[in-house]
Amino acid sequence: MFTTRRGLLVGAAVLATAGCTDTPVKLIESDADLTALLRGARSLASAAESLGYTDIAADHTAHIETLERLLLPNVVEEEEAAPSIADAAALAEAESEASGVAREACLTTTGDYAVLFGEIAASRAAHAAVIA
C-alpha cells in the first residue's frame, strides 16, 4: 500500500487523522437502563438454560445480542456470581421481577428505547406466565 517512505508518512498521517491507530478507544458512559437490562438478560438466560427452558433462554439471548450491540463501544463485563435460581418457581419469580425492571425503564426513559424496553418487559412477563 505505501511503497515509499513519503507514501508511508502520508499514509500514517491519514490513518491518524481518521482515528485508525492503536490508541485505545475512549469509552463513553454506558446507558444505565441498557446495562441493567443486559445484566438481567444474562442472568435469566443462564438460569433458563440450566433448567431446560431452552426456548426461553433463546429469547434472552436475542435480548442480550441487541442490548450488547446498542451499548457498543462499551462492553459490559460478565458478573462473576449470578443469583441462584434453582427451580421453575424461582425462575418465574425472577422473570417477573426482571419484567418490572424493564417496565420501569420503558415508562421512565426519555430516549429512543421505550419500545425496546416495553418488548423486553412483555416478553419476560410472558415467560413468567407460562412457567408459573
Next chain:
Amino acid sequence: MTVVDTGLAGEYAAIHAYGTAAVHLSGAPRDLAEALEAEHRDRRDALLDFYDGHGMEAAPAQASYDIDPIGDAEAAQALLLDVEERLATTWRAGVASEEPAEREICLNMLTASAEALARWRIAVGEAAAAPWPGRPA
C-alpha cells in the same frame, strides 16, 4: 384516531371473536378461550376507565364484525391466535407514545397480549417464547 382508540377497537373485536370462536372449541382450549375472553372484557373496562379518567369519549363497539365462517376447532384457534398477534402489534406501537399515561396503558396492554399469546401458543403446540412481542414479522 389515537393508538388507544385503535387498541380499544381491537379489544371490542377480540371479545366478539372469542364469543364466536369459542363454541368450536372443547376441553383445555375452550377453557383458555373463555378465560381470555374474560380478560379482554377486563381490558376493555380498564380502557373505558382510562377514557373516563382523562375526560375523553370512547367509541362504542360496532354492532357486528365481519368474521369468515369458522369450520372447526383448528380454524377457531388460528383465528384467536391471529387476533392476539394483531392486538399485540397495535399495543406495541402505542408504547412509543411520548404521553406518559398513554405509554403506560399501552405497555399494560402489550404485556397482557404477550401473556395471552404465550398461553395460546402452548395450547396449539407451539413454542411459547417470543423475544419481541408485537413486533411485525
